[in-house]
Amino acid sequence: MILKYKYSEGSMDKADGIYFQNMTGHDVEERLKKNDIIIIPVGSTEYHGKGQVYGEDTFLVTRMAEIVARETGCTVSQPVWFGSHPANQLGMPGTIVIPEETFVAYLRAIIAGYWNVGFRKQILINGHGQEYVIPNAIQQFGKICQVPAVLAFVNWPTVIAPFLKDKKRGGKYFDTPFRHADEVEASYSLALFPELNKKEYMEDSKKEPKGFFPEGHVDLGGDIYQYPIPGHAQYGMGGLEVINYPEGVIGKPTLADASKAEDGLEYLIDYLIRLHNDILDRFPPGKLPEPELVTEQDRKTIEELLKGPFNGGRSLYSYRYPI
Numbered sequence: 629m630i631l632k633y634k635y636s637e638g639s640m641d642k643a644d645g646i647y648f649q650n651m652t653g654h655d656v657e658e659r660l661k662k663n664d665i666i667i668i669p670v671g672s673t674e675y676h677g678k679g680q681v682y683g684e685d686t687f688l689v690t691r692m693a694e695i696v697a698r699e700t701g702c703t704v705s706q707p708v709w710f711g712s713h714p715a716n717q718l719g720m721p722g723t724i725v726i727p728e729e730t731f732v733a734y735l736r737a738i739i740a741g742y743w744n745v746g747f748r749k750q751i752l753i754n755g756h757g758q759e760y761v762i763p764n765a766i767q768q769f770g771k772i773c774q775v776p777a778v779l780a781f782v783n784w785p786t787v788i789a790p791f792l793k794d795k796k797r798g799g800k801y802f803d804t805p806f807r808h809a810d811e812v813e814a815s816y817s818l819a820l821f822p823e824l825n826k827k828e829y830m831e832d833s834k835k836e837p838k839g840f841f842p843e844g845h846v847d848l849g850g851d852i853y854q855y856p857i858p859g860h861a862q863y864g865m866g867g868l869e870v871i872n873y874p875e876g877v878i879g880k881p882t883l884a885d886a887s888k889a890e891d892g893l894e895y896l897i898d899y900l901i902r903l904h905n906d907i908l909d910r911f912p913p914g915k916l917p918e919p920e921l922v923t924e925q926d927r928k929t930i931e932e933l934l935k936g937p938f939n940g941g942r943s944l945y946s947y948r949y950p951i
C-alpha cells in the first residue's frame with residue numbers, strides 16, 4: 629500500500645508556514661486566529677551506525693509533525709535536537725547526552741515561551757525513549773504556573789505498538805524485535821527521509837541483542853511489548869552499548885525497508901490528526917479549559933496572563949520566573 633498522506637520533503641528552512649521560527653509576527657498573529665496548536669518535536673543526537681544519520685530520532689518526529697501540520701494547519705516548533713539518554717547509552721561517540729535536570733528545565737522553558745506567545749495547546753512528540761523526562765517538564769510547568777493550557781506528550785511507538793512488533797511476538801511486518809537503530813527504526817527512517825539514509829553502509833550488530841536476564845523482564849525497544857520493566861526503569865540489567873554494540877545499532881538495519889513502515893505510519897498520522905482535531909473541537913482557537921475548573925490561582929491574575937502583554941494584560945514571566 630501507499631501512504632494516503634503525502635510524505636514531507638522537509639520544511640525546516642522553508643517559508644511554507646509549517647515552522648514557528650520561519651514565520652513572521654504577522655504570520656503568527658493570523659495563525660493564532662485559526663489554529664493555536666503547536667507540535668514540539670523532541671529528538672536526540674545519537675550514533676546510529678554507518679548508514680543512518682545522527683539526527684535520526686529528530687528527523688523521525690519532525691517529518692511526522694510536518695505531515696500533520698500540512699493536513700491540519702497547525703504549527704510546528706523547530707525540534708529539540710539534543711536529548712536525554714538512559715545510562716546504557718553513555719560513552720557512545722556521537723551520542724550527545726544532556727543531563728536530566730538541564731533537559732527538563734529546557735523543555736519547561738520552551739513550553740512556557742510558547743504559552744506566552746499564544747500557543748497554549750501543545751503536543752510534544754518523541755520516539756527516542758524519553759518517557760522518564762518529558763512528562764516531568766509538563767508536570768513542572770503545570771505546577772509552577774497553574775494556568776489553563778492543554779499539553780500532551782505522545783511517544784509515537786506507543787501509539788502504533790502492534791505495527792512495530794516482530795513476527796515472532798505477534799507482529800506482521802518485521803523479522804526482528806524493535807531496538808535502537810535496527811530494522812524497525814531504519815524502516816521508518818527510509819520511509820520518512822530516504823534521502824538521508826545510506827542503505828549500502830548499514831551494518832547489523834555482531835552481538836545478538838540480549839540483556840543479562842531471560843526475556844520477559846525488561847522491555848525491548850520503544851517499550852512496545854509491555855514487559856513488566858520499561859527499558860528506562862532499570863540499571864545494570866544489560867550491558868553498556870558502546871562496549872557491546874560498537875556498531876551503534878542493536879539488531880539488523882540491513883533488513884529495513886520503507887514499505888514495512890507504511891501501515892504503521894498511516895495509523896500514527898491518523899491518530900495525531902485525531903488528537904489535534906479533538907483538542908480544537910473541544911477548545912476552539914483562543915479557548916482553553918475554564919480557569920475555575922483547572923486552577924485555584926487568583927482569577928484576576930489568570931485573566932491578565934491569558935490576555936498577555938499585547939492585549940492589555942501581562943506576560944507569564946511577570947508572574948513566575950524561572951519557569
Ligand SMILES: [Zn+2]
Nearest residue numbers: 684685809813
Ligand atoms: Zn534512534
